[in-house]
Amino acid sequence: MSTKISLKKYLKFKQIIVFLALFASLIFATKTLPQSINLENVILNTSNKNVSIQIFLDIIDPKKLHKIIKHNKFQIVFSYHVEIQKKVRFFFDKTVFSRDREWSICFNPINNKFSLRRKNKQIYSTDSLDKLLEKIRIITLKLPIWTTPTGKEKYDLILKFGLKKKVPYWIEKTLFFWNFNITPPSEYHIDFKF
Numbered sequence: 052m053s054t055k056i057s058l059k060k061y062l063k064f065k066q067i068i069v070f071l072a073l074f075a076s077l078i079f080a081t082k083t084l085p086q087s088i089n090l091e092n093v094i095l096n097t098s099n100k101n102v103s104i105q106i107f108l109d110i111i112d113p114k115k116l117h118k119i120i121k122h123n124k125f126q127i128v129f130s131y132h133v134e135i136q137k138k139v140r141f142f143f144d145k146t147v148f149s150r151d152r153e154w155s156i157c158f159n160p161i162n163n164k165f166s167l168r169r170k171n172k173q174i175y176s177t178d179s180l181d182k183l184l185e186k187i188r189i190i191t192l193k194l195p196i197w198t199t200p201t202g203k204e205k206y207d208l209i210l211k212f213g214l215k216k217k218v219p220y221w222i223e224k225t226l227f228f229w230n231f232n233i234t235p236p237s238e239y240h241i242d243f244k245f
Contacts, residue, residue, distance in 0.1 A: 088212045088237050095208070097200060097245060104133065106190040106210065116214070117180045119233060120158045120165070126217035127156040127233060129187055131210070135194075138205040138242075147197045147206075154187060155217055156180075200245050208241040 092107040110116070120127055130153045136144040155168040165183045167175040175186050198204070213236040223231065 088214065088234060090210065090212075090237070090239050093208070093210070093241060095241075095243060101196060102194040102245075104190075104192045104194070104208070106131075106133075106192075108188050108190070108212065110184050110188060113181055113184055116184075116233075120156060120180070128215050128217045129154045129156060129213075130215070131190060131212050133190075133192060134209040136207045136209065138207060144207065148194055150192065156183065198245075202244055204245055206243055206245055208243060210237075210239040210241070212237045 089109040090106070091109040094103075094105040094107075096103045096105075116127070130151065133148070133150050134146060135148040136146050138144055153169070154174075157166050157168060158164075159166065164176050164178050165180050166173050166177075167183055167186055175183060177183050214233040216231045216233060218231055223229075
């Protein structure tokens with residue numbers, strides 16, 4: 052008799068878990084955009100005792116991005132990761148430079164403006180999403196020289212870009228299995244000698 056009751060409770064518990072999982076998927080579901088950040092051009096300049104990298108991005112289909120930001124009422128996080136690794140023959144490649152940055156793209160329905168924020172500080176505000184995307188389309192980095200250039204050392208420039216929904220930290224950690232990406236992450240590798 053007790054086995055039947057515990058089996059019923061177990062089945063009821065499984066139904067509740069499945070219901071909660073479906074409910075959560077409806078709450079957090081958004082349409083993902085196909086590969087909407089492409090690398091348009093990279094300029095690598097090694098003069099005047101420093102290395103400068105200029106990255107030009109092509110953000111495809113900003114109309115869909117506009118719709119996601121404006122109608123779904125949540126913030127979008129644009130992130131990039133730039134890394135330079137020295138190629139080593141027998142061991143793991145050695146990282147000589149690494150930088151991560153994130154910007155939040157928000158829409159304020161009261162004043163009907165889009166804003167670009169970094170570390171909770173507003174950097175730029177406009178009524179056009181296209182103008183705002185122009186601000187993040189070009190990334191310029193100036194790096195200190197990490198070695199004496201010989202022109203023979205091989206390096207790998209790694210670029211990663213992504214757009215995802217901004218959710219509270221505790222939700223992101225609790226639902227660690229959940230994909231909050233709006234676009235699939237883009238990753239590029241460029242070999243160069245220095």
